[in-house]
Amino acid sequence: MKEQVKGIRDKGVGKPKPPVRGRPASAGPTLSAEEALAKVTPARRAAFEILTLVGQNKGHSDELLHSALTDGLSGEDRNLATALVMGVLRWQIALDARIKTLLQRPDQKLAEPVALALRMGAFQLLHMDRIPAHAALSESVELCRAAGEPHATGMVNAILRKVASAQKPSARIFESTAAFAERLGHPKWLVDRWVAAYGREAALKICEADQLEHPAGSMFAQVGGEIPLMDDGSRLVAELAAAAVPGAKRVWDCCAAPGGKTLILALREPEAEIFATDVSTKRTAQMQSRMKRSSVAEKVKCFVLDAAVPVLKNDEKFDLILCDVPCSGTGTLAENPEIRHRLKPEEFLRQSDRQKLILKGALSRLAEGGRLVYSTCSLEPEENERVVEAVLADSGFRRVAVEGLVSSLLDSGVVSGELGSVVRDGALRTLPGVHGCDGFYAVVVERSGAI
């Protein structure tokens, strides 16, 4: 990733230089952008650059944190950069609301680098116990200066001092949706939807869970070895698919990359030949090299294919299809915190149009008696039940309730603990904060005869 960050690197200060000889390090307001940058630790510099790119829609936080921007960092600095990037994105809405109350004019429009320096400073002061306040404060001031906003350094300094000395906000006993959405860094319009779909208590838990990393593996008896490290909800979908057709011979994972669920299917279906396809050439290549490194390389064929138009040699049909469609990802905000800032309400219908086409294409390849699992990591009904209802209406396919399959996962010991209420209206429905994993939705569809 060679992307240049406007504000820092294109001022020719990508490589920090030592402070100019003869001038005291505390040269304060007279520091040049170069000298200011030299006073910022590599982790904060990398975090600032990555957050700038994410804010400009020029990359995804996870990819940027694994790009050349963090190449030279020590392990400790890499951890700090990751904590800063993920934390600021998770808490941005709450931090901005707090900062706004401390501005001289609350309607004041801040230049993006200034807003970012303030967010980073406020995040460290409010959420990172082990960061000394003076480091959070002074490096935010220098980042602001290094980004070409020297006139704003006094204001950044004054506001962060107020943040440091003010009391931390705490949850109130009676909180409106607007209040807890803001306190927990979520857009209100999105939380309103979750309150409508799942109730206030669940919506609050989802928001709380989105602010933390989810531990993986606590739901399952077997972890490690060939089982890929993945979110429990994601794995539960793959385990459910395998349980839907035990002993399947022909399996198609039609939106398969990066291949986490493919690996589970391949391990659980020892007799199956598996087609793992994806529309993205790059992601398919990455999945293929992942499969080659595994013990199931022989039985998994990876190739590029648009599942909405699945032209296959010999008019192949499958007895198990996993249709893990692309979606808004609102069930994964803990891992993908910026989704909440980019998403617009109209996005759900755009996603659902695409999902319907993919589901129709996939169903056209289902053999008689075969089963298809449709899944998303979205919490939004438009991408879940409404897609399935629309595609299945008058189609001759029927939905199979997942209760029995979930019980079989418990009985066979694949799932080790209590699953709680993961079944809702005959579908698998995990919710962050309620089920200890990301939010996944899955339904099972069966073709009982000729269509």
Ligand SMILES: C[S@@+](CC[C@H](N)C(=O)[O-])C[C@H]1O[C@@H](n2cnc3c(N)ncnc32)[C@H](O)[C@@H]1O
């Ligand atoms: C949710 S991800 C799949 C995750 C994967 N099943 C796993 O567990 O690792 C959705 C995938 O669908 C792919 N995709 C999007 N549109 C597609 C289409 N029309 N046909 C096939 N794949 C598509 C995307 O490239 C993306 O890799």
